[in-house]
Amino acid sequence: MYRTLLLAALVFSSFVTPAHARGEHYVLVITEPFLDLHTGPGRGFPQFHVVERGGEVSVLKRRTDWFKLRDERGVEGWASRAQLALAVERDGTPARIDQPGSREYLERRWEVGAMIGDFGGADVLAGYAAWHFTRNLSVELWASDISGRFSSGWMVNANIVHQPWPEWRISPFLTLGTGVIRTEPDATLVSSPDRTDQLAHAGVGLRMHLTRRFMLRAEYKGYVVFTSRDENEGVEEWKAGFAFFF
Amino acid sequence: MESRVRIFLLKGALGLAILASVAGCSRVTGTTADTRAGDPVIEPEVDRREIRRPRIDTENFELSGFAGFKSIEDFGTNTVYGVRLAYHITEGLFAEASYGQTEAGRTSWETLAGGVDLLTPSERKYRYYDLSLGYNLLPGEIFIGRNRAFNSALYLLVGAGSTDFAGESEFTISFGAGYRVLLTDWLSTHIMIRDHVFRSDVTGREKTVHNIEFVLGLGWFF
Numbered sequence: 323m324y325r326t327l328l329l330a331a332l333v334f335s336s337f338v339t340p341a342h343a344r345g346e347h348y349v350l351v352i353t354e355p356f357l358d359l360h361t362g363p364g365r366g367f368p369q370f371h372v373v374e375r376g377g378e379v380s381v382l383k384r385r386t387d388w389f390k391l392r393d394e395r396g397v398e399g400w401a402s403r404a405q406l407a408l409a410v411e412r413d414g415t416p417a418r419i420d421q422p423g424s425r426e427y428l429e430r431r432w433e434v435g436a437m438i439g440d441f442g443g444a445d446v447l448a449g450y451a452a453w454h455f456t457r458n459l460s461v462e463l464w465a466s467d468i469s470g471r472f473s474s475g476w477m478v479n480a481n482i483v484h485q486p487w488p489e490w491r492i493s494p495f496l497t498l499g500t501g502v503i504r505t506e507p508d509a510t511l512v513s514s515p516d517r518t519d520q521l522a523h524a525g526v527g528l529r530m531h532l533t534r535r536f537m538l539r540a541e542y543k544g545y546v547v548f549t550s551r552d553e554n555e556g557v558e559e560w561k562a563g564f565a566f567f568f
Numbered sequence: 569m570e571s572r573v574r575i576f577l578l579k580g581a582l583g584l585a586i587l588a589s590v591a592g593c594s595r596v597t598g599t600t601a602d603t604r605a606g607d608p609v610i611e612p613e614v615d616r617r618e619i620r621r622p623r624i625d626t627e628n629f630e631l632s633g634f635a636g637f638k639s640i641e642d643f644g645t646n647t648v649y650g651v652r653l654a655y656h657i658t659e660g661l662f663a664e665a666s667y668g669q670t671e672a673g674r675t676s677w678e679t680l681a682g683g684v685d686l687l688t689p690s691e692r693k694y695r696y697y698d699l700s701l702g703y704n705l706l707p708g709e710i711f712i713g714r715n716r717a718f719n720s721a722l723y724l725l726v727g728a729g730s731t732d733f734a735g736e737s738e739f740t741i742s743f744g745a746g747y748r749v750l751l752t753d754w755l756s757t758h759i760m761i762r763d764h765v766f767r768s769d770v771t772g773r774e775k776t777v778h779n780i781e782f783v784l785g786l787g788w789f790f
Contacts, residue, residue, distance in 0.1 A: 346622050347622055348621055348622045348623075348624055361709060361717065361719065362707065362709070362719035362750075363659060363719075364659040364660075364704070364707045364721075365659065365707075366706075366707035366708060367707060367708075367709065367719065368709070381624050382625070383624065383625040383626070383627055383753065384624045384625065384626045384627070385626070385627050385628060385656065385659075385789070386628060386656050386657065386658050386659050387658065387659060388659060389624070390753065411621075418621060419624075436663070436699040438728045444739075445739030446739075447699065447728050447729060447730060447739065449699065467730045467737070467739075469730060469737055469738050469739035474736065474737040474738075506737075508735070508736050533658070534657065534658060535657055536657050536658070536661070564663070564701065566655065566657055566663065
């Protein structure tokens, strides 16, 4: 028991130990006449210090496009990526500071997004995670929450997406997939039992890389629900939303 | 006559030059042959240094818990609590998922009529989630006393989600504003007011309801 507790405490302490306590920092030398340090990670925060050419800074952490630095005198502040990218390492190599741009967008592996829209007259809210295994092909897993006037429900789908021209800023894609839909009629209005049905879908859409890790996405999907009745049910879905990639 | 002598001398010089260059070449070839024989002329004394760049710690995610009050239209005000997970995309923009729950009280009609229950206890559970986009509209600093300054930001939130209440699940639009104060680089406090809007027919007639919440939160950047 005590051993378990000790182990848990050890694991926890290693988890909460700040990164800078574990290892050394990335050190850069300023080559521009000066580097501005702001009080916070953003344009709006005032400048309070400058590091002059030849000065060394340790990179403590990064938040979005801002870097927390400590100079040789121990002053800590935030610098923008644009300024820090001009610095060099001690041996003169340019600073290795990545900026998620169009190259990273093309070579992205993971993508997460949220969309809202209309599913056969009902409101739909959907979230997805995608894994890109080539520049053109990806697999996606979707969870959708459907709220209609007389019923609500949820839907889980898996699909494969083909993007023929991934390098276009606004790039079309085709998708094909399958899943299940759960329909629950509202208790106060209709008294029919809940249903779970299989479905298949095909769709087209557009992706637009907006900036950094951020993109917009809009799509149309046509669903065929394999109901237990005589006829299959067709449902059209339109939705739009945003996504970002890792 | 003179020119013939000059040509002769030139030919001689050219021949010498060719001879010298051939000799030079052979010497060079000889040197390479020697090296190949396994006896290096220069011993390289360069230690191949393992270059390992320390990884920069990125802190773009913010996990926070919140608690406060939520007013449920027709059903009174009750305590609400929940969690939020934000991903900071740029210095201005962030995406956020949040979940909260509370319990609805009794309508004034139920209280006045006495002994009448519009909803069962399980239907009074009110749960909601949102997927939102936020924007840090007014970043700045606050000053407490002479020596303390904390980074802060006033942000706006717009989102969509779903509300589970009274046996129904309703599509919900949410909007609000919050104030974030960073106590340290990784610890944040929030004050937030947010309105959840959806169509509901719980009280008999379908109408748009506004459920406003006021919460305090504590967050952790990682």
